[in-house]
Amino acid sequence: MPVKKRTSQNILLSTALENFYGAAEEMGLDDDLVEILSRPERSLCVSLPVTMDDGSIRVFEGYRVQYSTALGPAKGGFRYHPNVDLEECEALGSLMTWKCSLAGIPYGGGKGGISCDPSELSMPEKERLTRTFAARVAPIVGEWTDIPAPDVNTGAQEMVWFMDTISKMRGRLEPGIVTGKPVSIWGSRGRNAATGVGVATCVMELLKTEGVDVKGARVIIQGFGNVGSHAALTMVKSGAKIVGVSDVTGGYYAPGGIDIRKAVEHVNANPKKTLEGFKGPGLNKIDGDDILTQETDVLAPCALEGAVNAKNAANIKARYIVEGANGPVTPEADEIVGEKGIMVVPDFLANSGGVIGSYFEWVQNLNGFFWTEEEYNHRLIPIMTDNFYRVWNYSREYGEKMRRAAFLVAIKRVADAVKMRGTFL
Numbered sequence: 001m002p003v004k005k006r007t008s009q010n011i012l013l014s015t016a017l018e019n020f021y022g023a024a025e026e027m028g029l030d031d032d033l034v035e036i037l038s039r040p041e042r043s044l045c046v047s048l049p050v051t052m053d054d055g056s057i058r059v060f061e062g063y064r065v066q067y068s069t070a071l072g073p074a075k076g077g078f079r080y081h082p083n084v085d086l087e088e089c090e091a092l093g094s095l096m097t098w099k100c101s102l103a104g105i106p107y108g109g110g111k112g113g114i115s116c117d118p119s120e121l122s123m124p125e126k127e128r129l130t131r132t133f134a135a136r137v138a139p140i141v142g143e144w145t146d147i148p149a150p151d152v153n154t155g156a157q158e159m160v161w162f163m164d165t166i167s168k169m170r171g172r173l174e175p176g177i178v179t180g181k182p183v184s185i186w187g188s189r190g191r192n193a194a195t196g197v198g199v200a201t202c203v204m205e206l207l208k209t210e211g212v213d214v215k216g217a218r219v220i221i222q223g224f225g226n227v228g229s230h231a232a233l234t235m236v237k238s239g240a241k242i243v244g245v246s247d248v249t250g251g252y253y254a255p256g257g258i259d260i261r262k263a264v265e266h267v268n269a270n271p272k273k274t275l276e277g278f279k280g281p282g283l284n285k286i287d288g289d290d291i292l293t294q295e296t297d298v299l300a301p302c303a304l305e306g307a308v309n310a311k312n313a314a315n316i317k318a319r320y321i322v323e324g325a326n327g328p329v330t331p332e333a334d335e336i337v338g339e340k341g342i343m344v345v346p347d348f349l350a351n352s353g354g355v356i357g358s359y360f361e362w363v364q365n366l367n368g369f370f371w372t373e374e375e376y377n378h379r380l381i382p383i384m385t386d387n388f389y390r391v392w393n394y395s396r397e398y399g400e401k402m403r404r405a406a407f408l409v410a411i412k413r414v415a416d417a418v419k420m421r422g423t424f425l
């Protein structure tokens, strides 16, 4: 029977499916595996009646999709956003499946969320909503079945409410049921910096393998939040020269290099937590978008999706782009920079330090024994390095771009697991 290809009106899901079918065809994946891997294993839709502060009851819609558990428990965040629906969760769950596979951790992929505008909810309303969601998805989540995490508009507080609700329902503490908890409540030291440390590891290995001396190599980082600032701090420790940074307040460019520790101190001391007003030797304040097209060896977009796009791609002067953010290079821009010979390290490899960090939190929760930040990084960096070379080697061997190579490596690992585990009965 020929494969019956799925289609969707949802742009995220149709793109995810198209990419999957394209890769599956290229790698000659068996039709039955294509059928299996183009569908989620399990999807749960829940209705969530919540008592609002004024005494009225509103019913919200929530979702949890376990896209694949072939490699281990489903892993992926849950988000609060008006656009959340089942198909979006399916698409994001499939991306988590490939990301966890590529990261080499024993997890499948999933995603969930609630269709709501969290800016309209008070804290007590958010708490009741989160606890109702936890109770409704309780039958399918667990530390060996499905482990949620923070995502858009959810964070440490929502994770603690989720864990607390399930623990009370089950009559025993279930710390490993979610990751992204605060350090004081079964969270992990090192998690905060993990994604940036991972991005920096990819940059440094890339430079080494390309024969570029890391000492003095020029790097520009767009976005100076969690990912960008930790990536910058880690890179300067190895001798790289950060010549440009940017955030919502604009671009800061200094061809001679920026004192990153001072930049971080400035942001921490600024009540708005931005670079606004930051000054230094040879530092020029420029337009935020112009930072992307300055002279540099590496450009690491660590802010928003679509930062490098059809409008500015032709003007990028970097030799390498390492995607710290999710989807910062659009497909059109990817073609343009590819033609210019610029190599792109894709997001689901470069920013996978975050999900590897979640895995470390879960491992510590299962053991009830916590690591120091040094121990954490001591384990994170070798895994990131291995993953980088797995993709790099595939890309060299088969003449594929890094993005395609990463996708093929990731799909193959899941497909092999499905094949080996077989169908039930």
Ligand code: NAD
Binding pocket: 195, 222, 223, 224, 225, 226, 227, 228, 246, 247, 248, 249, 274, 288, 289, 302, 303, 304, 305, 324, 325, 326, 351, 354
């Ligand atoms: P953050 O909110 O801590 O920081 C975002 C930074 O981007 C801020 O400095 C902000 O000022 C800046 N910014 C916003 N708009 C900008 C613009 N137009 N130009 C330049 N800078 C701009 O967020 P984060 O946690 O660092 O996440 C950044 C990206 O990385 C997102 O795409 C996120 O999905 C992705 N990501 C984050 C993690 C993680 O662990 N934090 C993991 C994987 C992927």
